[in-house]
Amino acid sequence: MIYLDYQATTPLAPEVIAAMTEALARYGNPHSAHAMGRRAAAEVELARDRVSRTLGLGDGRLIFTSGATEALNTAIQGVARGAPSGRTRIVAIATEHAAVLDTVTACALEGMEPVFLPVKDDGLVDMNAAEAAIDEGTALVIAMQANNEIGVLQPLDEISALAEKVGALFLCDAVQGFGRMPLPVVPDMVAISAHKVHGPKGIGALWLKGDLAIPPLMHGGGQEGGLRSGTLSPLLCAGFGVAAKLCLDRRDEDAAHVEALWETAKALFAGWTINGSVDHRYHGNLNIRRDGIDAARILSSCRRVAMSLGSACASGSGRTSHVLRATGLTDMQARSSIRLGFGRYTTMSDLEEAALLILETASEQERIA
Template sequence: MIYLDYQATTPLAPEAFEAMVPLLRDHFGNPHSTHRAGRQAAAQVELARDRIGAAMGLPPGQIIFTSGATEALNIAISGMAQGAPPGRRRIVTLATEHAAVRDTVLALEGRGFEPVLLPVRRDGLVDLDIARLAITPDTALVTAMLVNNEIGVIQPVDALCHLARAAGARFLCDAVQGFGRAALPQEADAVAISAHKIHGPKGVGALWLRNGLTLPPLLHGGGQEGGLRSGTLSPALCAGFGVAADLMQRRREADAHHVEELWQKALKLFEGWAVNGSLEQRYRGNVSLRRDGVDGARLLSDCRDIAFSLGSACASGSGRPSHVLQAIGLSDKEARGSVRIGFGRYTSVGELEDAAGAITQAAERQLHVANGAHET
């Protein structure tokens, strides 16, 4: 199988795997216990926390381990909404946000908040003039995704953060797809990341909180993670996350160069296909493509030895059209003809060439059959 779905998840780095094994097999103490086995496990958790903090490159703050980015985003959104002054009931986000943000923001309407979903342009980017009008003095929170998971565009999060601060609102960045691939907003109040998007293990994420920001807990229990997120941490998952973050930081330039080479190759291999989203303001490892007359779902079925997708893995089984593709103005037909190719560190040029050939041939067969039926 050729794996081209890096936005859904990335292959686990061998270095991360090797760091996890001893903590699963030998050093299995509960990191919240006070005996030696517990202290040994806790030391590995704190080492991972330090490594992740260094890789993020943000001002001093807390790093709270979570079960993943969805939990981190829910903690931040619900917590900052709950802690907002009485006069601030507006929550501003983008129409193209991941469901973990979008659905959480919309759910807050039932608690007396006013969700505002900002539209995006055809290139997938937010119009800052519209954002400026929407972010008013009664805004509690502005939240935006750094790199869109479906179409790869890089939003102007620094500008959105500045608008939020000018209005006295908090700013949360969903950096799940952007961590290590685009600059994190230095003035943000909170940033959410996930291990399995950077060649770490699934089942662990983190929420960075600016020093001085306190949130009410979403989960109650043993009071772990400073009382914000109760539950026993997995030292193995944390260690794998930490090593993956450290490796990402050290390989940042090499990985970016490799992805750029693959991006340029993909544009040539998929000549005749249109790219969804901005060609300039994007992460090059995400290639969202469409072709008139092609059915993306049939392409997936016809190319079973290639792992690629129609859009977000989290919504792939919903049967609903992509809200991201709808938000950038694609027709239902254009959305149906869209697929997402994702590559990265472990993708070879040869794999991309073979996959592109198979996908293009399958598309040509579809078009041939459709044209024949039309002529008949």
Template sequence: MIYLDYQATTPLAPEARAAMLPLLEEGFGNPHSPHRMGRAARAAVELARDRIAAPFGAGGRLLFTSGATEALNWAIKGIADRAGPERPRIVTTAIEHATVLDTLEWLEGRGAEVIRLPVGTDGIADLDAARAAIDGRTALVAAMLVNNEIGTIQPVAELGAMARSVGAFMLCDAVQGYGRVPLPVEACDLVAISAHKIHGPKGIGALWLRDGVEPTPLLHGGGQEGGVRSGTLAPALCAGFGVAAQLAFERRETDAAYIEALWTQARAVLGEGWVLNGSTERRWHGNLNVRREGLDVARLMSELRDVAFSAGSACASGSGRPSHVLKAIGLSDAEARSSIRLGFGRYTTSEEIDRAMTLIRQAAEAQRRMVA
């Protein structure tokens, strides 16, 4: 199987796996227990926390969650609760992950005012619309750093400055960007990240909070994480996340150069007839989202069962609806349904790219001949 679905999840780094194994075996202590095994587990958790938090610099705190879904729910609901009726507005973009959009829809049903900023055909948020929307009634601005479907890099720094100018908080969904592109920490008050998008384990994420920012707790119980997030931590997951984060930042330039080469190769082998969805320049090149007129994507995926790729977000898979991201950039239903997302990274080989792109090109050309 050739794996080209890095936006959905990434292979576990061997180094992360090695860090996890001792904590799954003899080092299984509860990190919240006071005895020696508990203290050893706690030390592993805190080492991981330091490694993950390092890119954020001094100040702030990083709290572990079960994943980015929990982190984003906590940030949005917790800030909205703190703001109260005096600041009922939340501003986001039309191409956010379903976690953000569905959480905001839930809040709308409880009286929140949600503004969804449009994006251009390049897949970049409209800053003029943002200036008009972000005002003194705004509690929170929420925007992703790198879009999970088309890879476009959003103007988080500019949006954060607008939020600050009116006393609102800035939440960045950095799940697809952490460890890959520069993180505009200075513009953000809350940042959500996930381990399994950077070659770490599934089941763990984190929410970084600027000093003085404390959303209302989402989970209640023991308050194990800073008194505001309850639940027993899994030291093995924390350790795997920590090593994956350390590797991501140590290898960021090397990985980026390698992925740039794969991007160039993939586009060359695919050949003519494909249209790139979203900006070429302002995007993470580990995400190649392209369309071809008349392409039957469901058939393509059925024919190429030895190549793992997608038609969009894994979270919306099987819904039968065209991608909300592709619709937001102006594609028709037919164009959206003729689009595929190819994701590659550190462990993808040049040989795999050559083989997979050749198979995709040949299958697409065969479809076109049959229609003609």
């Protein structure tokens, strides 16, 4: 199997597997006071330090969660419940992940006003619309660093400045960018996930700036500074920590490898149209279309290639991508689009072989059309 679905999840790093295998034998509860518990707690704190160093945002606290979805829910719902009087608006970009869109929509039940900003045909947010929407009544502004479907990098510095100008909090979904590129600003809150950076599934984190406090989403034992109750898994924390450290240690090497793959992929699919901005984009994401082809048929025909039609979370829904529709593509164009994601463990021969299979299948469709 040729794996080209890095935006959905990434292969576990061998170093992560080794660290987690070793940690399997240590079963102490990190919240217990005895020696085994203290050792487990030390492993958790080492992991927390490693993830924080890779995030590189300075003064703040990192709260471990079950993943980015929980981190985003904690941040969004926490702000909604703790918002000052008069601040009832939550502003997000229309191309955000469902974990943001659905949570912001649900906050309407808490009396909040959801506002979803349009994007231009390149996938970048319409800054005129953003400036008009982000006002003194705004409690929270949310923006994704790198889009999970089309790889577009939003202008976080400009969006953050608008939020700061009116005293609103700024939350960044940095899941696709974490470990690969630094954030250009220091948001008030950041959500990240381990399994997007060669770590284990089932763990993520929410970073909060300085002494920022929000109400907890879950109640219980008061772990994680009272913000996230529940017994932590030292095993998952250790895996996340090693994965984060590897990202920091290998950042230049990984970036050069992805850049080489990107240039090759662009050449191989020269006759296809790239969805989203080419200039403001993470190069480990190639979302492309060829009008007239059926991307779902390509997916089913190229069984040796693991690729995607869009977000893994919406897979099987039958709906076309809300991200592609937001950029102005028709349903037919969206159904002619595929997403190829590559990274650290993708070889050039993998990419070339996959491209050959995809191009042959597309050409066959065109011949019989």
